[in-house]
Structure formats: structure tokens, C-alpha cells
Amino acid sequence: MDLKTKALLLSIGRVQLSRPQDGGQPSTAGPGAGESSVFFQSGRRLVRLSVVDRSPLSLEVRGDEALISLQGRAISRGRMVEPLLHSPGQAYITVSERCIYDCRFCAVPRLKGGVKSHQRVVEMVKEANATGRLESISLTSGTEVSPQLEGERVAALVCDLKQFGVPIGVSVNPFPGVNRMLYDAGADEVKYNLETPDRILFSRVCPGLSYQEIMDALEEAVELFGENHVFSNLLVGLGESDQSLRQGMDELTDRGVLPILRAAYPHPLRLDEVDITRPSAERLLELARYLRMRLDQKGLDGRLALTGCYCCTGCDLVPGRDL
Ligand code: SF4
Ligand code: SF4
Structure with missing residues (x-):
């Protein structure tokens, strides 16, 4: 291909x-x-x-x-x-399949799924490890009660999952102290999603979340986890301009963060709430080439990622892997 x-x-x-x-x-x-x-x-x-x-x-x-x-x-x-758990080679687990926030493009608050117990997550990873195919663990989570409590829940899991001896990445909603908490627990990488670099659009599609708080957490994360080990999704197709996406990529790569350009997906549970235009192949290619150029300029390398979407590559054109 x-x-x-x-x-x-x-x-x-x-x-x-x-x-x-x-x-x-x-x-x-x-x-x-x-x-x-x-x-x-x-x-x-x-x-x-x-x-x-x-x-x-x-x-x-x-x-x-x-x-x-x-x-x-x-x-x-x-x-x-065959995926291992959600992703080939990874135990990629959503801990809380529900969320108090209501991002207009996201199915999680609508699905109102369960919250996996600590024991259940450890068992899932144990089973994945028994296949001999476990290369990394990625924990992602909606926010069941508060970002702080979710962070504590996931940090406790990270502590326990270190026993499997593979890299662990975490994606949660950030809060003051989140990076230190996850780093001390033993996480290797983190992802906090900006979703869209267009701040007006952000306030419309991510009510209740703070763009600045996410950006601050990303910046702080690079100091602890290092360049090439901190990520942020930028959705393509919410009505943002290419210029705003390029600015968003600039802001993130200037800070040592690896942006993930993700084609927005019009989920059936959200069809009436947000206008999503799936990006054309040409748009995706052009933006991915810009991202590759920015990473090169800043000395960043997607191949050094240990967990998550830069390793999986299933949903995106990943610099360092696809181009
Ligand atoms: S914070 Fe994350 S999980 Fe929660 S609604 Fe927004 S995108 Fe979905
Ligand atoms: S690239 Fe897609 S399939 Fe792969 S881990 Fe990321 S969200 Fe999951």
C-alpha cells in the first residue's frame, strides 16, 4: 500500500x-x-x-x-x-468508558460504558502478555468523577502494570500535578489531547475543558518524559482551517510534543451535534507532509515513540513510519 x-x-x-x-x-x-x-x-x-x-x-x-x-x-x-487488545502488539485499554465532559464529536459520554476495576485491567494485560505478543501498554480513560480521581486510578494501575516490563503510555484529562503523579507511578509516555488548535472551535466542541490547561500540561510533560514521548491529538475535519492546524503543529512541535493528525470521525451517536467533514486524501497528505517537515526541523522523531498511536499507525499517516 x-x-x-x-x-x-x-x-x-x-x-x-x-x-x-x-x-x-x-x-x-x-x-x-x-x-x-x-x-x-x-x-x-x-x-x-x-x-x-x-x-x-x-x-x-x-x-x-x-x-x-x-x-x-x-x-x-x-x-x-489481529489486534492484541484494540491495537496490534499493544494492550490498549480504556479504563473508564464514560465521561463527565461532553465533547461534541466523542462517543464516550453517549456510550455510558462501564468502569473497569483495577483487577480486571491487570487480568486483561496478563492475558495479553501470555500470548507472547505484548510490546507495550496504553491506558486511556474518560473522566468518571474528576480528572484528579481518574489520574489517581490510572497511576495506581501503572504502578501495578510495571511488572510486565513493557513501556506504558497514559492518556487522561490533565490537572495540576498530573505529570508528576504519572511519572512517579512509572509511566513512560503521556498524551493530552488538544483536539483542535482553533480556540473558538475548541470552546464550542470541548465545553468544560481548558485549552490552556492542556497546553500547559503538555509543556510540563516534555520536561519529565522527554521529547518524542508526549503526544496530542489534533482532529482534522471539525471545520478548522489548514492554517490553524499548521499553527497548532508549530505550537506543539516547538514544545517537543508529537502531534497526532487524526481524521475526525462522524460517530453515529453524535451526528446531529457537530458538523464533521471527513478530510480528503489530498488534505491528509498535505498536512502529514507539513508535520513531517516540522518534526525534522525540530529534531523530533516519531519512530522513538514507545506506545500508543505513533506505534500502532492504524488511524493516521504517521511521520517516521508512513512518511
Ligand atoms: S474529555 Fe475525552 S473522553 Fe471525555 S468527552 Fe472529551 S474527548 Fe470524550
Ligand atoms: S492508531 Fe487508532 S487503532 Fe491504533 S491505537 Fe491509536 S486510536 Fe487505536
């Missing part, structure tokens, strides 16, 4: 299966939380697609081979990849 084909697949984001038995695993994290998805690998590139009933993209599995077609025309041959 060449870079343009991956961009095309990401811009569509959804695939229909020729035969329902060809796969699709329910996901509790990422763009299509609550929906089924598949991982398709071709050459060194991997893509994750949500499984839907109707899409211009279709996927056919024949033995070990998988074929993706666009409106009946074959565009990529490869193979299916």
Missing part, C-alpha cells in the same frame, strides 16, 4: 465486508469507539477501518490474503492483522 492509498483509505475510514464472518472487533477506544473495526496491513503500512454495512470500500478475505476494493476496483492487497 503506497502512501496515497493509505491516505485514501483513511479519508473514507469505513469498509464493508464481503462476508460478515471476515472479522470486525468491537472497539472501546479511538475514532470509532463502540463500533467494529478491522486492521489491514499491506507492505509496511497498516490501516484501521470501521466496519459498516455500506461503504465505497469493500474488503474480501481469501485465505491468508485480503483485498480492498473501491467501488469494485481492487486498490490494495494485503492481510488482516
